[in-house]
Structures are given as C-alpha cells and as structure tokens.
Amino acid sequence: MTRSIPFDAALFDMDGLLIDSEPHWQDAEIAVYAPYGVPVTRDLCRATAGRRIDEVLTLWHERFDWTGPPVEVMVHRVLDEVTRRILDHGEPLPGVHETIDRLRCLGLKIAIASSSPHALIDAVVEKLELGGKIDLTHSGVDEPQSKPHPGVFLTTARRLGVDPARCLVFEDAPAGVAAGKAAGMTVIAVPSVFDHDDPGFAAADRILDSLEGFSTAEWVE
Incomplete structure (x- = not known):
C-alpha cells in the first residue's frame, strides 16, 4: 500500500530552527551598537x-532617539557581523538533516522561508550543505511586510506551486507561528530563544x- 502524507511542501524558517544563529544575531547587534552607547x-x-x-x-x-548612521547603514553592519559569526561558529541544530530527508522521501517539496x-x-x-535538498529559498526582504504577516509563506507556496x-x-518564534497560521498552514513550533509556554505558541x-x-508517523496515511 502506498503511503501518503497530507502535505505537498515543508517550509522551514532558518534562524534558530536550522542553525544556532540566534545567539550570533544577538552578539552582532550588541557589538555593532555598543560604540554608539546604545543599550541593546x-x-x-x-x-x-x-x-x-x-x-x-x-x-x-x-x-533610543537615534542620531547615528541611518538604518540602511546599520543594517549592513549588523549583517556583515552576523554572517561572519555564523560562518565561523554556526552549527546545525539537532534533527535538521534527518527531518528534511524524511520529508523529501515522502515526496514533499522543501523550502526555506x-x-x-x-x-x-x-x-x-552552504554552511549546512543543504543545497541539494532545498527546492527554493525565499527572503522576507522581498515582502512588503515581515512576519507575523503571512506574505513570506504565501509567496513561497505560490512559487512552489502548492496550495x-x-x-x-x-x-521557532511566535511571529513565525502567527505568520504560518495566518497563511492557512499547519505549523510546528520548535522554540529556541522563547519559552515553550509563550502565548505566541498556543496557535501552533x-x-x-x-x-x-x-515524526512523520502521525501524519502518514
């Protein structure tokens, strides 16, 4: 008997879900703003x-009534710093490759949103060697609004050709859970920097x- 699962695609957030990048984001933001005396x-x-x-x-x-360089400049500085830290020290979080491999074996398309x-x-x-396992990636910077708005997930589904x-x-974050649910999708929360009992995870x-x-067992028909 052919086994099936009630999904055609799996959409993964990235930071704090696939890679332990959240601490590196924090370190980068704190380091970039420290010279300006901003208490991040x-x-x-x-x-x-x-x-x-x-x-x-x-x-x-x-x-903080900012008077330093504009947002665009500070964004580039933070991104340069966090990218350096992640490439130097980032590690895949437990179960990343196994989960993606199981879902691919069931015929699901895989995307990072x-x-x-x-x-x-x-x-x-590249760091996690996922290139051969991902059908596409989509960045929220291309959306008019970021999570918790569902745009990043809806666009990803459309590009995959999936309902x-x-x-x-x-x-891993309440904003992402809200975005996924607003998109009409099934959402699995894997908290990283937030507590499991955070109200933002109640909708997951x-x-x-x-x-x-x-486990795919509960979903396989």
Missing part, C-alpha cells in the same frame, strides 16, 4: 526575534523540543 540587550534582541532586521533597527532608532536577507540564507545553506493548506511550516499545531522530536 539580549532581552531586547529576543523580543524582536523572527522579524526583519530593517524593521528591528527602525524600532530601536525610534526608541526566512526573514533574513538572501546573502545570509545562501551562506547558511497553502497543503504546507507544513516549521518555526504541535510544539517540539527540537526537530529530533518530529
């Missing part, structure tokens, strides 16, 4: 995890400690 903290970084970096820095500049810019997505794909209702989303269809806990 890890708690502040965690609170904005999952959002596009240009939106995050715009919020900070408004909050991340708020990070294209260059960083490409760097992580959003047939997409399985893996996310499943909550896992890591991708190692994902």
